[in-house]
Amino acid sequence: MxxxxxxxxxxxxxxxxxxxxxxxxxxxxxxxxxxxxxxxxxxxxxxxxxxxxxxxxxxxxxxxxxxxxxxxxxxxxxxxxxxxxxxxxxxxxxxxxxxxxxxxxxxxxxxxxxxxxxxxxxxxxxxxxxxxxxxxxxxxxxxxxxxxxxxxxxxxxxxxxxxxxxxxxxxxxxxxxxxxxxxxxxxxxxxxxxxxxxxxxxxxxxxxxxxxxVEVHDNLSSISNNNCLNIVSVSYCVPVKQVDKIIKAISDFSSSNPEITIRWTHIGGGELMNSLQDLAFKLFEGKNIKSIFLGNVSNNKVNEFFLKNKVDVFINASASEGVPVSIMEAMEFGIPVIAPNVGGISELLELDSCILLPEKITEKDICNAIFSIYKSCKDIDKREACKTKINNEYNAxxxxxxxxxxxx
Missing domain, CATH: 3.40.50.2000 (Glycogen Phosphorylase B;)
Structure with a gap:
């Protein structure tokens, strides 16, 4: 039949x-x-x-x-x-x-x-x-x-x-x-x-x-030069995603490490996008930080961004998740991740390359994690480990x- x-x-x-x-x-x-x-x-x-x-x-x-x-x-x-x-x-x-x-x-x-x-x-x-x-x-x-x-x-x-x-x-x-x-x-x-x-x-x-x-690609994202740190986050700009905590954490990290040039790119639009842009402008003013808001882009464009740009670390600060595909995509390109222990994220970050934060996070938690991962996130073996994890368990x-x- x-x-x-x-x-x-x-x-x-x-x-x-x-x-x-x-x-x-x-x-x-x-x-x-x-x-x-x-x-x-x-x-x-x-x-x-x-x-x-x-x-x-x-x-x-x-x-x-x-x-x-x-x-x-x-x-x-x-x-x-x-x-x-x-x-x-x-x-x-x-x-x-x-x-x-x-x-x-x-x-x-x-x-x-x-x-x-x-x-x-x-x-x-x-x-x-x-x-x-x-x-x-x-x-x-x-x-x-x-x-x-x-x-x-x-x-x-x-x-x-x-x-x-x-x-x-x-x-x-x-x-x-x-x-x-x-x-x-x-x-x-x-x-x-x-x-x-x-x-x-x-x-x-x-x-x-x-x-x-996620789709498997041959290449890893490239890394930035010494004394530079390129950070990416991908999420809707809505309260549950807590993007404001990422902004505050990056600002605090920069205050303690003014010699480091930081570029933060956020992919994803939503109701809070304008207010988050205003917050970033306010907190990043006078600091060695450049922020870029790309708004909503297609899945293919996200992958294209990871492939064509230098990306050192990926940050997720959501208060609630399932298993974020955005984290899978970042790791598939060899990008270490900082994220909270919510939903199934812990199953993704079962390796030394990444940092699993507590379920209820503060901007201080994220700031400390950025400091901890700043140098190791550019290590090729750790980046390869991220890619291997995804290819073995999350291959589309x-x-x-x-x-x-x-x-x-």
Missing amino acids: NKQTFFFTGCFPYEGGEHFIENEIPYWNSNSENEVTIFPLKANGKKRDYPKEIKVDTLLTKKITVKQKLKGLVLGVFSKYLFREIYTLIKQKKINYKNVVTVVKVTAKGIILSNLLEDKIDEGKSNYIYCYWNNELAIAGVILKDRKKNIKVFTRCHRYDLYEEHHELKYIPFKRQFANKYDKWFVICESAKNYLTEKYGVKNENIALSRLG QTNFKSFIENFK
Whole structure:
């Protein structure tokens, strides 16, 4: 029997994020045996590259009508899913007005999306649903699976769609109720696997470690001259990324080491970009520091930057992460990394070339780390060790080919 695979994304292949899918999508095949269709929730901006055999359906990007909303709300309020989730809230001692309202909204949204998608299910085929995020689309997938017999639902989970403590309400709907409804959870680090089991009760046999990956290149980034230090960071300019701490740490390091010429490049835009530029201008004034904000650039452009520029060290200061692809990309070019012990970062930095900071970091922690790594980050053996780590464990060709075997 032929099959079709629905690939649920937030916006890919359109602009707006999910740059890490750019590394995975080339390994997907759409053919007579398996027709692959991407269903994004948003479709703003230009399309990025993806295999021409893969279809893109913008069904879910269309505005939901008032009639559809009312139908979803009514069906949601009287659904078994809502009552079970209310019971879960009571059991978890998280029952309150905000959480109940959230459950009602998420239940209605899951039902609306499942209603929209139901006509896409081919009764004569095996239907695989692949949810890149464990969000409302994953919930819709499980609801569809309850209605139809020929559906399997697979979900990845990363950071915000996994860790409850990073949510304002300290609660994510349907994690426990649907814990073992998915045919497989794919996690990107061992710590996430443990979290799913301990926090939500997902069975071990329903979880598979499927690391993300980056393309392997032949060359390393070049290093700067003596008494120079080129630092790079890559992240959205949003509060959780704590880019301000990087700025303050670089400023403090320069104050103690005025003889060192520093160039700091930040890649990534966002709501705080202008205020961060102002902070850098203020703190770097009169010091031997040059700051460059490149804004949002494509995944390929990030790799191109690492290849064509001198980069000595990479810094991540985020308060919450999964396993950052930006760190993988830096290490693949032999760039040592300074980063906090959040998410799966510790699994990336299991070598002497890099510095793993505490989970809750200060600018002083980052400053001290820069001082510690200043000379060793240019050592060729340490840079080669970074590259070897990524090539052995986070190679896109190996990891994504293995992952996609699950859909054959």
